[in-house]
Amino acid sequence: MTGGxxxxxxxxxxxxxxxxxxxxxxxxxxxxxxxxQATPTRGAARQPRxxxxxxxxxxxxxxxxxxxxxxxxxxGVPVSVxxxxxxxxxxxxxxxxxxxxxxxPIVTFRWGTGVSFEGFLKSVNAQYTxxxxxxxxxRATADITLQRTPDDPRGTNPTSGxxxxxxxxxxxxxxxxxxxxxxxxxxxxxxxxxASINGIEDPRRVPVGTRLQIPPRSEAVALSSVGDGDV
Numbered sequence: 650m651t652g653g654x655x656x657x658x659x660x661x662x663x664x665x666x667x668x669x670x671x672x673x674x675x676x677x678x679x680x681x682x683x684x685x686q687a688t689p690t691r692g693a694a695r696q697p698r699x700x701x702x703x704x705x706x707x708x709x710x711x712x713x714x715x716x717x718x719x720x721x722x723x724x725g726v727p728v729s730v731x732x733x734x735x736x737x738x739x740x741x742x743x744x745x746x747x748x749x750x751x752x753x754p755i756v757t758f759r760w761g762t763g764v765s766f767e768g769f770l771k772s773v774n775a776q777y778t779x780x781x782x783x784x785x786x787x788r789a790t791a792d793i794t795l796q797r798t799p800d801d802p803r804g805t806n807p808t809s810g811x812x813x814x815x816x817x818x819x820x821x822x823x824x825x826x827x828x829x830x831x832x833x834x835x836x837x838x839x840x841x842x843x844a845s846i847n848g849i850e851d852p853r854r855v856p857v858g859t860r861l862q863i864p865p866r867s868e869a870v871a872l873s874s875v876g877d878g879d880v
Contacts, residue, residue, distance in 0.1 A: 658760035678710040707797040755835035768795040840871035
């Protein structure tokens with residue numbers, strides 16, 4: 650390879666954890682399906698006419714390799730730590746147990762400017778293939794599948810009087826805009842969109858019992874890209 654250093658792929662969780670790929674995948678598989686249903690009819694001469702039912706989810710699959718004998722300048726993530734991180738991303742974090750809709754963190758796979766895929770980690774199949782004399786894993790492969798996070802507007806409660814494509818959330822005792830953003834999108838950093846939509850000037854002072862409008866994720870991403878700050 651010529652023309653600069655190798656760009657490493659990286660997995661980033663909405664919970665703040667990062668897992669750089671020690672070795673870039675040799676292949677990436679993108680898959681999406683459409684569903685058709687064919688009902689047998691007497692009038693069909695050879696085969697029934699299929700009817701389109703809907704589209705299936707988009708997925709990205711990759712095989713990752715971790716090897717403690719050839720880490721990045723000796724700074725690579727230990728094999729067992731890398732595998733455990735992948736497994737943790739399939740589980741609900743402790744901090745989200747009390748959320749209204751607890752769910753595992755959203756994970757983003759990014760490889761330079763060419764590949765970016767955001768979704769939840771649907772499956773992890775890790776296999777340790779080499780061990781050190783004291784039994785520590787020194788090499789492993791991990792087959793992972795990410796399923797794309799849907800970006801379609803969620804339905805609005807017809808009695809709420811909200812804008813189409815938006816839903817609402819009630820602020821609880823332990824809630825913050827960041828926690829509500831995490832519950833709604835799997836990403837706490839989109840809290841600025843919630844603040845903007847609801848005209849909140851000080852995100853630290855939102856009274857308990859306030860009902861907030863929650864914009865669709867695509868709108869939230871656009872709004873949150875403007876301005877800086879922390880909750």
